[in-house]
Amino acid sequence: MDALTTLRTEINRLGFTPNEQDSLRKYFTENVEKINVVVSFLPDYATDDEKRGYLKSLISTPAGTSKSPNGLVFVFVDNSNLFIEGKYTVGNLEKAGTIDRKRGSFYFNELRFDHGCLLSTVMNGRRIGSDPVIVGSRPPPNDSLWKHIKSQGFKVVLYDRNVENKEKKIDTSLVVDGMKVITSKDPGVFVLIAGDGDYYPMVLEALYLNWKVEVWFWTSGISGDLLPKEEKSRLSFYPLDDCYRYFAYASGPNFEKKYVLEITDGITIKKWGDEQIMDCFVSLELFGWWNWEDETVVHLYFDDKLYFEKAKKWMEDKYSDIQVWEAKRSKSRRQSH
Template identity: 50%
Template sequence: MRFLVYGNRTGLNKALTRKNGYWLTNLSNRKLLKCLQRQTRNLSQDTKTERSFPSVEEIKKYSPEQLLSFLKSGDLYLTNNDIEMIEKNDIAGEDFLLLKEDDLYRIGLPIAPAKRMIQLIEKVSKTSVMDKPITNLVHLFIDNSNIWIEGKYTVGNLERLGTFDSDRNSYCFKQLQIDHGRLLTTVQCGRKLGSAPLVIGSCPSPNDSLWARVRDQGFKVNIFDGDIGSHREKKIKLVLPATETIMSSDPGVLVLIAGDRDYRPLVKQAQKLNWTAETWFWSSGTSRLLKSDTIFRSLNNCYRTFSYGLGPDLTGKNDVLEVTD
């Protein structure tokens, strides 16, 4: 079916009587209305055949007796023996939601009912996630441990500034400065923050506009200062807080200013929970997997909005420093 838009009633009336392969009609208004009403009733009846499930929060509160009643009322085709297996293990609602297929085999449930029960758990969990309203709020997580390191090479090459690093076959502009407040404004793209931004690695300077810009939006910046090198440190200081955010908040936009593939499991988890995931980083320093799994925005295209340099101009071409807001 094609959806056509016409600017006036005359054009629409002509289209409605044209027979050119589109789904069009020349029915009278009354007949057309009856047709639409009949389609709506059919759609409503089809929808009613879908089984509605209690929410995850409701099932969590089920006692073992309430859970058994719920399972008996479903389309699991459980035998009396299957029910006895579940009853013997005194499984309550919260336990039920955490069950894996191997757990059901261990308590003696046959393969077929075990698989049906796992499908039910997945369907209930998915329904609960999809019921959450999707927001356009930005939840920002910055790995500041290598944004400057990679940036000094990228900006050096783009601007032909700094000294030449033969090991990397690249210019290196060590005087590069990054204003994280302007970086925040760049990645927000006019969207509102949904939570306090988290920065791991080196702490932005007190003169950085980040503090005021975040405060003006009603939040404080969370900082984990210090060197972040190992996968374990990144997991503790960024991945765990980010996971807590996506689990406890309505789905929004997870924005990572980072390039390491260490963050791929976090992205996958967010997407399962109906979140949009964006990666903003330098093109040369971003994992191929992060680029493919998220909406990738290269800082190469917008670095002039948030970075500047203080130092000698070896090219003699940059005479003016222009700062705009």
């Protein structure tokens, strides 16, 4: 069945009024290039009500009358896509992790993201339009990571893995949430933190409805469909390779770094998260690697004595009530905080 036949069948099946059917026929007659895009979206909507709502949104704003972008930013993150490719990209940039021989690349399993810092990096002081959306599969054996992300202001959508431990429903969920924003809000800035080509129809729809679209992702994993095709396009690509040190870090013991800075205190450090340590590494323009020994002891790792001393001074100046010194190496008891 071709796209036009599929579309006609769905319009007839979904119970639109005669006036709505006429409006939809007129819309697609004037916008033939939209037929394939719309047909590709319809299966992403779980219910007939959602499908009707999507199709109605197309005729609520006639073609060519979209409002000018208002500058508000809406952020959508495919966390699984971000993490999987990030472990390769950051591994190669930092020369850290193990070697994936099939891919001929470093694979950095200790990589972590501070999603609040990621959001701050992407927003860069701009106004956010609604809660950021992040989707991904539930990380076994618990979802403490996702609870932390939710506490940073993200709307979190979780899916379990299938019997083969593969990701499922991630793209579909992000597309549905993204399309609701694109078709119901005044056009602004649509930020997609993902690199999968499956998101291309959604990006096309956003551009058509006069949104500016920013794709933030790793250079090595970005689909060519998500790259701007012309110089003055409203589609922009921002490589995370250029800014990963502002939101990415490594967690766990490191027995290869030459210098270990130990920070301890009975009260202040208990109130810390990873953000306070991230601030230190960002100020030094370094990729951070640290390990929480327990809730009152954290180790920071450095290759260079100069940066070790700078970090020590930075911590002492900012937090006068903590104790900071060079630690003797010992096996870590805890890998995350």
